[in-house]
Amino acid sequence: MSIEDVQEDFFLGELKKRNGIFYFRRVGMYAPEGSLVLFQFDNLIIASANLHSIEKFDTPEKEQYYGAYQFDIKTLEVFQPITVAEINKIDGNITRFSQSKQEINSSFISEIEELIKRKQMALLADELPVQESPKLKEGAKKQVLVNSYERNYKARQQCIDYYGCHCSVCDFEFAKFYGDEFEGKIHVHHLKALSEINEEYEVDPINDLRPVCPNCHLALHSKVGDKPYTIEELKEKIYRN
Structure with a gap:
């Protein structure tokens, strides 16, 4: 359990x-x-x-x-x-x-x-998406009173252990900017939206997840349409500006 x-x-x-x-x-x-x-x-x-x-x-x-x-x-x-x-x-x-x-x-x-x-x-x-979606448990859809995403904590931690706590888009790191008490603070982004998955699946922390800062997490989910921006698309926007 x-x-x-x-x-x-x-x-x-x-x-x-x-x-x-x-x-x-x-x-x-x-x-x-x-x-x-x-x-x-x-x-x-x-x-x-x-x-x-x-x-x-x-x-x-x-x-x-x-x-x-x-x-x-x-x-x-x-x-x-x-x-x-x-x-x-x-x-x-x-x-x-x-x-x-x-x-x-x-x-x-x-x-x-x-x-x-x-x-x-x-x-x-980490768990509230920008767009409304039914609550999901690693891909299994179920209706609840509020719209939110349920994330697997261990997968999240393994992602951070592998990639570190800097943003995969802009390279921001909380601890370097705000101090040691913010060590470990970061959001985790699913590369494939859980809303696209119709059956239970086992999250791969390395291939399915990436650490991102709150600003970039919001930006990733701000694309018009059902799918979020990719990390590469968002990086291109930063470089162009």
């Missing part, structure tokens, strides 16, 4: 249907009402929500659940995965993620919230 599957099916699906009820086995966490809870999957933080309340059951429910957290679903967020290295830069006491519950110093709450905000902005910027 991918990170995107967990985010969509559980956090944005099942957990919302349960009105934020999250059952736990054995010993739950001890946290005051209103605490920001970060959810981990596959050694990455992929979602967050504010804790509303904790209920302990007198007898185990379904013979396995000893209680339940209720989260405020209005505060539920999913975002691009956060690594332990990113958390460690904020709270040096967090050096690894594990199955046990960990507490981040509450004095860092504003920095954690800012990091989540940046991750949300990056997710939306």
Whole structure:
């Protein structure tokens, strides 16, 4: 199961249907009402929500659940995965993620919230196309309430690892222009629009994707008609000007 599957099916699906009820086995966490809870999957933080309340059951429910957290679903967020290295830069006491519950110093709450905000902005910027299209999951079409694209995070990261974080069109690099805190910021562009694909396919991070800056990403999708500009076409426009 991918990170995107967990985010969509559980956090944005099942957990919302349960009105934020999250059952736990054995010993739950001890946290005051209103605490920001970060959810981990596959050694990455992929979602967050504010804790509303904790209920302990007198007898185990379904013979396995000893209680339940209720989260405020209005505060539920999913975002691009956060690594332990990113958390460690904020709270040096967090050096690894594990199955046990960990507490981040509450004095860092504003920095954690800012990091989540940046991750949300990056997710939306990468996945919302200029032209309206139905939501796609690596080529499989399905209708949803909002028009957006679902990207495969691992494919995105492999693309960046291979090509680097400079724009494939204009060579812009966030970290060189704005400083080290912007290291790794870049959009990823599908060379073949997902709207042209009618069945499931496996994205090739090297051949199907390219890193591009937000300006060039917008320009690529600004061509009149169904197809975006190619990277080569956009480069020619830059050179002509």
